[in-house]
Amino acid sequence: MYSFDYERPSGVNEAVSAVGEDDKFLAGGQTLLPTLKLRLAQADKLIDLGGIAELKGISVSGSELSIGAMTRHVDVANSADVKSAIPALSHLASHIGDAQVRNRGTIGGSIANNDPAADYPAALVGLGATVHTDKRSISAEDFFIDLFETALEEDELVTKVTFPIPEKAGYAKFPNPASRFALTGVFVAQTAQGVRVAVTGAGPCVFRQTDMEAALSSNFSAEAVSGIKTEASGLSADIHASADYRANLISVMAARAVQAAS
Amino acid sequence: MSVENGIGASVRRKEDQRFITGNGHYLDDINRVGQAYGYFLRSPHAFAKISNIDLTAAKAAPGVVDIFTGADMVADGVGGLICGWGITSKDGSPHNAPPHNSLAVDAVRHVGDQVAFVIADTLQQAKDAAELIEVDYEVLTPVTNISKALAPGAPQIHEEAPGNLCYDWELGDKAAVDAAFANAAHVSKIDLVNNRLSPNPMEPRAALGEYDAGSEELTLHTTSQNPHVARLIMSAFLGIAPENKLRVIAPDVGGGFGSKIFVYAEETTTIWAARKINRPVKWTSDRSEAFLTDAHGRDHVSHAELAMDNDGKILAFRVSTQANMGAYLSTFASAVPTYLYGTLLSGQYKIPSIYVEVQAGFTNTTAVDAYRGAGRPEATYVVERMMDTAARDLSMDPTEFRLKNFIQPDAYPYETPVIMTYDSGDYPLAMNLAKEMIDYDGFAARKAQSEANGKIRGIGTAAYIEACGIAPSAAVGSLGAGVGLWESAEVRFNPTGSVTVFTGSHSHGQGHETTFAQIIADKLGVPIESVEVVHGDTSKVPFGMGTYGSRSLAVGGSAIVKAVDKIVEKSKKIAAHLMEASVEDIEHEHGVFSVAGTDKQMTMGEIAFAAYVPHNYPADLEPGMAENAFYDPLNFTFPAGTHIAEVEIDPATGIVDIVDWAAADDFGNIINPMIVEGQVHGGVAQGIGQALLEGVVYDDDSGQLITGSYMDYCMPRADDLPSFRITTTNTPCPSNPLGVKGCGEAGAIAAPAALMNAIVNALGKDIDMPATPEKVWRAINSN
Structure with missing residues (x-):
């Protein structure tokens, strides 16, 4: 240091x-x-x-869940409001890293860092969340730009994230055995605006799997997505997983996320 | 009559109170007035020549006390680090041990190699100054893979080791093996990689060096498993100081697993530098340095073949292995793939002839040396994967195949074709117990149930053996060891009846303070609270050889028993005098001395007091009550047993779920069953780590260590592990007075083979460790 x-x-x-x-x-x-x-x-x-x-705290108003930027993962995981509004988000937060990370790490810190294997980006994009800063509001898809890159300016501070409450949602994660980051994590949500499928860990930045969204729109079931392949080119490859394997995990985790959706 | 907290009692560990309340004294807890901090500048390259090191700017940086390079140590007459076990190649030549300077001279040979030692008032200042050192490197092409390093045309790492060869060793009767194979009805073959591991003790290595200019004494506090051996090597071979002027203290040490046996560059440099600057210097490894420099384990590539007759009886076994030594030959590295490996290739089996050849070579990687099991896990892995392969080839149940070929319980002593004499055991008993515990016969039904659930189930066995209680000095001396492997002890009564035991063994997690106290409690009737066990300080304890190779109880404990025997012998004389009886009539049990046929008796405490206050005392007897002993074992000990693993694989992800584990181990007599169970748990966890999760990975082209942190190097965690079913059998070891065999390494030896056999059983095809989800998934999805 x-x-x-x-x-x-x-x-x-x-x-x-x-x-x-x-x-x-x-x-x-x-x-x-x-x-x-x-x-x-x-x-x-x-x-x-x-x-x-x-910057801290969780609240629900009408059809929206709001989480302050400095709210810790453990608080999101344990919040009765989150469990009732978006149980998949509570589940996701309860599986971030390990107990030490969950007791210190915050939602604002996580998304501002935009680690390609972080869990929260999948939830934000999957739910169509909005990132609020001291200057403006940014849709999740516009917020996450690339590997460790966000729309934030140097002196801009995330203040909170607001999530529209979906009809149902699920998150399934295949953890990196060493770091317990998401080797591949898939967040699916059935929302008023349609079905959304967001993938983290598999590529350099969170992305939507539109083939799966289309399939789930007509048939929201595990069977509808388990056979849909994701093109491996463009996916990440490292000592833990090749791009092919990550592509497989997207299909498997998507099906499990649909199964888990509530 | 049994004694409270005596032999066989699951006494809670005495040392844990201080460990879990933060009152232990680990190396980094110890500080000295005026202490400076050392920091090593390390090579960022896997292989490079150094043309120049410019220290000008760094030496002028704030807080810098001094900066040393390899040239300074050479100029000061400091010798290179040594390997203490000489291996002779097939052609009669000694192994190649190229120079190994503590600080690099002219070249660096692995990422993390020490280039300079920066000492400053604070660690931050030392790090800041290190960034100002300018090193001119001429970067060379590295080689990290052992097979590539031994192939023609590979980069030449040391001038002294042509073709990167350290040695080309053999053991066994090649002609007899070849003849048996020529006439065999069946031959099975297997190719295996034993993955390289990083040891990861909880406490990283550290050193605190001090120099007393008045007495000219050097004191090194260090994280060592064997402080006397460290002192001997630093004194006799490195020339740090004469033995009588060098004190080495290994206080509470947080785990070793073998990695703290060795004499490393950093500790050596730290104690040398303390005298140079006449000021205490502390160096503490950080976790990144630990990954780069703690001696790694395993890293073998093997081909094995088994010859069998028509009935599935084994006729002969041959093995060819390449062993990666890393960039330099570490302290005991040469012995690991030879006399700790080849000699165990008979496993638990009656095999008429065996031949093994091992080529050890250098690569641009961290040095490889003993790691929990050291050679014996590698041997068990080859033998037990081979046995499953052979059984599969013969369409026999793997446990039936093993039972058919086991050495039988009436065959001891049993001489193997690879120079070991097994002393005792009952291999069928342990295997049948393990099969019962896991309901082996019910496996087919469980497999069918898994299949119905879309999962793939497998079961795998490993019947391991190890040679522990290391080791008879004459035997290891004849095989090239540079030291004897006896152990020392002193049992010293205090006048008020409490006891201090001084042992040459060293506890870095094993629980010696409890186990050794139980021996004293049992033999001499002293409450264990009144027994203090002292270890780890060359100024306090007699010269000892330290702890590794599951030797502490079998060898160190036996030395304590020998000292106790002397105490009893002397006490009998005192008791006879005080109770006016003849010595022959004095009977002793658990610290009570009585006159045969009478109700006259005295306790050990009364006798010890009489020995220190000898007002009424035998005329020809020395006062005092303290005895020391040295114990040189008669033979190795041979813990053995069977572990059976059952797994369920998710074909969609390749995740292996360990659903059951049964272990039946023969450790001979057991002093503390709870500690033994803990050792089995820890060993199995480490073995599961090797089979499923762990593996050091270097980048092929650059030689960079990719698994340099816990983000990439996967250690086993509680949720990776099943609950274990554990039992022990007991054929007492005939060669030591306690009848004990040792238990520290067994789990790590048995587990990888058992688990991989289970996975191979599930998949129906071979796969190498670590069986990561992707590897398993690929095996399922390949033809």
Whole structure:
């Protein structure tokens, strides 16, 4: 770790006005702190968002579930509101990383990092969520741009995520045996706007599987998607899984997500 | 009469209170006034020549005390790291052991090789300064795979080892084996890769070096499994200091699994540098460094063939193995694929002739050395995968095939064709117990049920044997070992009746403080709370050989028993004097000395007090009550048993679910059944890790370590493991006074073969470790 300055503001405006060119926001720190410790990242100043009360909390109003950016995975997993509104989201949060990660990591930190194997991007895109920042609102599909790349500007801060409550949804994840990130995770949702299928872990960035969406629109069943193949070219390959295998996992996990949907 | 907390009692571990309350003293808990921090600049390249190292900017950086390179150590007369076991090749030549400097001289040969040692007031300053060191590398093409390294035209890693060959060794009667194969009715063959593993003890390696300019004594606190051996090597071969001026202390050590047996570059450099700067220096490995530099395990490529007659009786076995030594020859690396491997290829079977040849070679990878089981897991893996293959080829049930070929319980002592003399055992008993526990006969019905659920079920057996209690000194000496492998102990009574046991064994998780105290409680009637076990400090305990090879109880425990025998002998004389009887009439049991045929008796505590306050005392006897002993074992011990694994595979993903596990192990007599069960659990978990999850991966082209963190190197976790059904059988070991065989490595030896046999049984085709979901899925979906 290189040395850095540290600030802990108590409001969003204060946080945003404090951030300089080589500074970083610190949310749960589950990615940032290890990379700092390994000297793979460097910051002049860390702006710890942990003291900003307005960024935390979960609420339901009408047809929308709202989760503050600094809400921890464990709180999403255990929330009665989330369990009742979108049980698949609670299930997803309860399987992120391990207990230590879930006790520190936050939804805002996760999506702002946009790790290609993170779980939350699948839920956001699968549910057609909206990311709210201190400056604007961005649809999930416009928010996640590419590998570790989002629509966020340097000094822009995620404040909350709002999810339209679906008719039903399911998430199935094949964890990387070592890291327990999603080697491939598929989120399916039946929503007022139609069926959505979002895939994380398999490619450089979360994406929608439109062939599966079409098939599920006419027949929302595991059988409808288990035979639909995803083109392997463009998918990720590493020591844990080839692109072919990930393509297979998309079909298998999609079917299991449909089966689990509630 | 049994004794509370004596032999056979599942006493809770005495040491755990301090470990789980954070009151242990691990290396990084220990600090000294004025201590500086060391940091190693490591090679980013797998293979490169160093043309220049410029320290100018780094030495001027804030807080830097000094920076050393290989040239400094060479100029100071520090010798290279050594390999302590000489292997002779087929042609009679000694193995090639190229120079291994603690800090690189002229070249680096694996990613993580030490280039410079930076010492500063803080660790951050040392790291900052290391970034200012300018090293001119001429990058060379590396080779990481052993078969490629031994092939013609491979990059030449050391001038001293042409063709990257360390040795080309053989054991057994080649002519007899060839003749048996020529006349065999059946021959089965198999090709196997034994995957490279990273040891991953919970506490990373660390060292704290101190120099006392007044006494000229050096003190090294280090994470060692054998501090006296470390002192001996550092003194005699590296020239760090004379033995009497070098104190090595291995305090609480958080796991080793073999990786802390060895004398490494970092610890050596740290203690040397402490004198150079006349200031305490601490170095603590981080986890990334551990992946790069802790000696790895396994990494064999083998071809095996089994000859059988018409009835399925084994006639002969031949094995050819290539073993990866890594970039340098580590402390005991040469022995692992030879005398700890080839000698176990008879397994539990009566095999008339065996021939094995092993080519060991160098690659641009981390050094490979002993890791839990060391050679014996590799041998069991070859033997037991071979047995399943042969049974499959003959359409026989694999357990029936084994039972048909087992060495029978009345055959001991049994001499194998690979120079081992098995002393005791009952292999059919353990196998039948394991089969019963897992309901082997009900497998077909369970398989049908799985099939109905769209799953593939498999069952697999491993009947393992290991040679433990390492080792008879004369025997290992004749095979090339540079040291004797006896053990030492001192049993010292205090005047008030409590006991301090000094042992040359070293506990880094095994529970010696409890097990050894139980021996004293049982033999001398001293409550275990009143027994202190001291280990790990060359200034406190007599010279000892340390802990590895499941030797602590069989060898270290036996030394304690020998010392206890001397205590009893002396006590009898004192008791006879005080009770006015003849020594011959004194009887002893559990610390109570009585006069035969009378009700006169004295306790051990009373006698010990009399020995320290000898007012009324035998005239010809020395006062005091402390005895030491050295024990050199008569033979190896031979723990053996059968493990059976049952798996269910999800064909859609290739996920292997271990649904059942049965283990019947013969460890001889058992002192603490709870600790033994824990050792089996841990060993099996490590073996399952090897079979399903773990595997060190290097990039073929660059030689970079890909599995350099837990993001990519997969350790077994609780939810990867089944509940274990465990039992033990007991044929007491005839060659040591406790009748014990050792249990620390058994699980890691048995598990990989049992689990892989189960997976192969399910798939109907061979597959290599680790059986990752994708590999299994591909096997299911390939023709």
